[in-house]
Amino acid sequence: MYGAMANEPALYEGYATTYSLFRAECGFTPVEQEVILLVISRGNACDYCMAAHSFVADKMSKVPPEITDAIRDGRPIADAKIQALATFTKIMFDTRGRPSEAGVQEFLATGYSEKNILGIILAIGLKTFSNYANHVFHTPIDAVFASRVWKAP
Numbered sequence: 001m002y003g004a005m006a007n008e009p010a011l012y013e014g015y016a017t018t019y020s021l022f023r024a025e026c027g028f029t030p031v032e033q034e035v036i037l038l039v040i041s042r043g044n045a046c047d048y049c050m051a052a053h054s055f056v057a058d059k060m061s062k063v064p065p066e067i068t069d070a071i072r073d074g075r076p077i078a079d080a081k082i083q084a085l086a087t088f089t090k091i092m093f094d095t096r097g098r099p100s101e102a103g104v105q106e107f108l109a110t111g112y113s114e115k116n117i118l119g120i121i122l123a124i125g126l127k128t129f130s131n132y133a134n135h136v137f138h139t140p141i142d143a144v145f146a147s148r149v150w151k152a153p
Contacts, residue, residue, distance in 0.1 A: 001048060001130060004137040011129060018126040026119030030061035035082055036123045038071045039089040045152035046131035048139045054148035072150055084110040092120050 005012040023033060034057040041049035054072060057063035070077045077083040088107040091099045099107075104117070133139070141149055 001134055001137075001139045004139060005129075005133050011133070015126060015129040015133075018122060018129070022119065022122050022126055026122060027113075027115060028119060031057075031063045031067070031082070032085055033123075034061045034063045035067065035071065035077075035086050036089050036120060037127060038068065039086050040093055040124055040127040041131055042071060042074070042152075043090065043093045044127065044131035044135075046127075046134050047150055047152060048134040048141060048145075049127065049131055050150035051141050051145040051148045054150065055145045058148065074153065081110055085112065088112070088117075089120050089123070092117075093124060097121065097124075 002012065005015060026033075028036065034053055037053045038050065038057065041053060050072065054068050057068045058065065067077050067079065067082060069075075071086060077086055084107060088099070088103065091103050107117070108114070
C-alpha cells in the first residue's frame with residue numbers, strides 16, 4: 001500500500017501524517033480507533049484494510065475478537081458504548097457527514113464529545129486515502145495479514 005502511495009508523495013505524506021494524528025490526538029482508545037477504522041474500511045469494501053486492521057485489532061490494539069468479528073460480519077456489537085461508536089461512524093460514512101441532529105445528540109449522550117465527532121471525520125479522510133489507493137492498485141494482502149482475509153459481501 002505504501003509503495004503505491006509513494007508514487008504521489010503528497011498522498012503518502014497526507015496519509016501518514018493524518019494517520020499519526022488520528023492515533024495520537026483524537027482521544028480514542030486503541031480499541032475505539034480500530035472500531036472506527038474497521039467500520040469505514042467495511043463501508044468502502046476495502047479487503048486490504050479490513051485484513052490489516054483486523055490483524056492490528058487482534059495483535060496490537062487488543063480488541064476483543066467478538067467486536068472485530070461483529071464489524072467484519074455486519075452484526076451488532078454487545079458492548080453498548082462501542083456499538084454507539086460503530087453506529088455513529090457508519091452514519092457519518094453513509095450520510096457523507098450529514099447525520100441528523102437526533103443522531104448527533106444520541107451519540108453525545110453515550111459519553112462521546114464533539115471532539116470525537118471531528119476525530120471520526122479525520123478517520124474518514126485518512127481511510128479514504130488508503131481504501132481508494134488499495135482499490136485502484138489492487139493491493140495484495142500481506143502474508144502477515146493472511147489469517148484475517150476478508151471479502152466484501
